[in-house]
Amino acid sequence: MKGLCFSLPSLRASYARGLRAEDVAAEALKRADAYADPAVWIARAPADEVLARARALDALPAAARAKLLLFGVPFAVKDNIDCAGLPTTAACPAYAFEPKESAYAVQRLLDAGAVLIGKTNLDQFATGLVGTRSPHGAPRSVFNSDYISGGSSSGSAVAVAAGLVSFSLGTDTAGSGRVPAAFNNIAGLKPSRGLLSTRGVLPACRSLDCISIFALTPEDTAEVFKQAAVYDDEDPYSRTRLADAPFVPGGSFTFAVPRPEDLVFFGDGEAERLFNEAVQRLESIGGRARRIDFAPFLEAALLLYEGPWVAERTVAVGSFIEAHEAECDPTVAKIVLGGRTRSAVETFEAMHKLQALQRKVRTLFAGLDIVVVPTAPTTYKVSELEAEPIKLNSRLGTYTNFMNLLDMAGLAVPAGIGTTGLPFGITLAAPAFSEARLIEIGARFGAALGLAPGAPFLGGAEADEGFLELAVVGAHMSGLPLNHELTSRGGMFIERTKTAACYTLYALAGGPPFRPGLVKGETGAAIELEVWRLPRAQVGSFLAGVPQPLVIGTVDLASGRKVKGFLCEASGLAGAEDITSFGGWRRYLERDKAVAG
Incomplete structure (x- = not known):
C-alpha cells in the first residue's frame, strides 16, 4: 500500500x-x-x-x-x-x-x-x-x-x-x-x-x-x-x-x-x-x-x-x-x-x-x-x-x-x-x-x-517498472541548458536533494556545454542534485547521448536511497577543477557569473 x-x-x-x-x-x-x-x-x-x-x-x-x-x-x-x-x-x-x-x-x-x-x-x-x-x-x-x-x-x-x-x-x-x-x-x-x-x-x-x-x-x-x-x-x-x-x-x-x-x-x-x-x-x-x-x-x-x-x-x-x-x-x-x-x-x-x-x-x-x-x-x-x-x-x-x-x-x-x-x-x-x-x-x-x-516525495514513492529514476548533477537540472533532453522525453521532476557525504565534484575541462563530474570516494561532501523519472522506453535514446567521461552508475543519496545517476570516470579528470566546496553545480555557476560581472 x-x-x-x-x-x-x-x-x-x-x-x-x-x-x-x-x-x-x-x-x-x-x-x-x-x-x-x-x-x-x-x-x-x-x-x-x-x-x-x-x-x-x-x-x-x-x-x-x-x-x-x-x-x-x-x-x-x-x-x-x-x-x-x-x-x-x-x-x-x-x-x-x-x-x-x-x-x-x-x-x-x-x-x-x-x-x-x-x-x-x-x-x-x-x-x-x-x-x-x-x-x-x-x-x-x-x-x-x-x-x-x-x-x-x-x-x-x-x-x-x-x-x-x-x-x-x-x-x-x-x-x-x-x-x-x-x-x-x-x-x-x-x-x-x-x-x-x-x-x-x-x-x-x-x-x-x-x-x-x-x-x-x-x-x-x-x-x-x-x-x-x-x-x-x-x-x-x-x-x-x-x-x-x-x-x-x-x-x-x-x-x-x-x-x-x-x-x-x-x-x-x-x-x-x-x-x-x-x-x-x-x-x-x-x-x-x-x-x-x-x-x-x-x-x-x-x-x-x-x-x-x-x-x-x-x-x-x-x-x-x-x-x-x-x-x-x-x-x-x-x-x-x-x-x-x-x-x-x-x-x-x-x-x-x-x-x-x-x-x-x-x-x-x-x-x-x-x-x-x-x-x-x-x-x-x-x-x-x-x-x-x-x-x-x-x-x-x-x-x-x-x-x-x-x-x-x-x-x-x-x-x-x-x-x-x-x-x-x-x-x-x-x-x-x-x-x-x-x-x-x-x-x-x-x-x-x-x-x-x-x-x-510522491513521485519517488509511486515509481514503478515503467520508469527509471535518474540523478542529475549538472546541465540537465531544471532551468539549465540540457534539461530539455529530459523534458522532451517525458521526464518528470521528483525532488531536489543531496548525495551522501562521500562525493567530490569537479568542473571538467572543455565545453560548451560545460559539465561537472561526480566521483564517489571514501570521504567527500554532500552534493546537490535533482532526481527525475524517465520513461524506460526513452532511456536508450537518452543514454546514447551521454559523452565520455560521463557514465551512468549508482548514486547514494543523503536519505540512504540509491538511484541511477551521472558519475565521472577517473580518466576524465585531467585539467578538471575541484569544486566540491561549492556544494553543487548551481552555486559554482553563480560564482562564475559573479566573476564575469
Whole structure:
C-alpha cells in the first residue's frame, strides 16, 4: 500500500484488481496520522466511522458499486464548508457550530461514493491568500517547509499534494482555489460562479463565492466537477451548467497573454522565466499567443479589496468579529471590519465601473479561447508573511482577484520547478461555463510539461517498472541548458536533494556545454542534485547521448536511497577543477557569473 497512488485512474485500476475501499480508507488514515505537518487538519472524521463507511461500500453489489463514480475515493473538505458530524469553525474555535447536514456539494460527492477523511485548515473566515492566518498554525509548502502553502484553502491543497487524499474542496473568492494549487504543484479548478452550490458554505463574499476543487491533475478535477456541479433549487445563487462554447478538443487554440509591461513578478526572475517557458509550451501544443492590454483585468482586481466588495465580508461575519475580536486573527478582523466604512454611493459607483470593465473584457475575448496568466507572481516564506501580512497577501492576488468579479472560470495548473526547488503555476481562464475547454487545454499542457504532480516525495514513492529514476548533477537540472533532453522525453521532476557525504565534484575541462563530474570516494561532501523519472522506453535514446567521461552508475543519496545517476570516470579528470566546496553545480555557476560581472 505504500506506493498506492491516490489519483482517480490509479484508484480505479486498483479497485478493478480487487483492492477494497476499506484498504484505501485505512491507508488514507495512516497517511494523515503520519504526515509531519500538524497544521493541515482542523478536524478528522473518527477512524471507526471512516472504516465503517468504506466497509459498507465494499458490501454493495457489483452493479451498485459500478454506478458510484467516486467509489472509495478519499477526500477532504475546507473547514468553512459543512460536513454532518463534524463542526464548522472557519479556523475560529469561538465560531464553531455543529451543522445538521452536509453542504449540498459535499453530499453530492458522498452520494457518488467518496469517503470523507476530515476538515482542513484555512485562513480564518477564508480571508487571505497566504495560509498563515489560523490559530491552528500555517500549513507549509510540500516542497519547502519554510514557505507558505498559500491560502485561504491551505490545508485542502496540502492534503492533496502530500498524497493524503485524492481530492479536496476549497473555496475561491479571490484566488484561494488557485494560489495554493500553484504553491503545491497540483491542479486547482475554480468553476464558474454558481455551478457548485454554496449552500452549506460560510460566506466570505456571498455573491462571488465559489467552491473550488483540488486534485493531482486537471482530469481528476473534471471527474469531481461532474459529480458536484448540479443545480440547487435552494441556493439563490445556483446556476444551471450551460454547454461550453464551441471548441475542438485536441485542436489549435488562441490564447491571450498580458503585455510585458503589464506583467509583474516582484523581482522573482525564476517565476518570470517559467512563465515565459509556459507560453512557449502552450504554443508547442497548438496555441497561438496574442498579447493584450491587461489593464481592464487589473482594474477589476482592485475593486475586490480596495473597493466596496470588502463590505460583503462584513455582512457575512462582521457582527461576530465585533463581538469576539479578541478571539479572531487581528489581520482578518482589520480587513473584515474595514467594510463598515464603505458607503452605498461607493458601492453603486463600483458596480457601474465593473459593468464597464466587464464589457471591455468581453470585447477582448472576441477571437480568443483562453487567457493565460501566472497563478501568482511570486511566493514567500512564512516569516516574511508574518512581517508584512497585508502587503504581501495583496501581491499574491495580482492575477486572481479579478476572476469572480468578471464572471470567469479558471484552472490553475503546474508549470515547472524553479532553480529554488519551488513549484510555479499558471492559470488558464475564460468566460463562465468554459470548464471543459480549460480542462482539455490544461491536460494537454500537463502532458507536454511532463512534471510529476504533487510533492517531490510522491513521485519517488509511486515509481514503478515503467520508469527509471535518474540523478542529475549538472546541465540537465531544471532551468539549465540540457534539461530539455529530459523534458522532451517525458521526464518528470521528483525532488531536489543531496548525495551522501562521500562525493567530490569537479568542473571538467572543455565545453560548451560545460559539465561537472561526480566521483564517489571514501570521504567527500554532500552534493546537490535533482532526481527525475524517465520513461524506460526513452532511456536508450537518452543514454546514447551521454559523452565520455560521463557514465551512468549508482548514486547514494543523503536519505540512504540509491538511484541511477551521472558519475565521472577517473580518466576524465585531467585539467578538471575541484569544486566540491561549492556544494553543487548551481552555486559554482553563480560564482562564475559573479566573476564575469
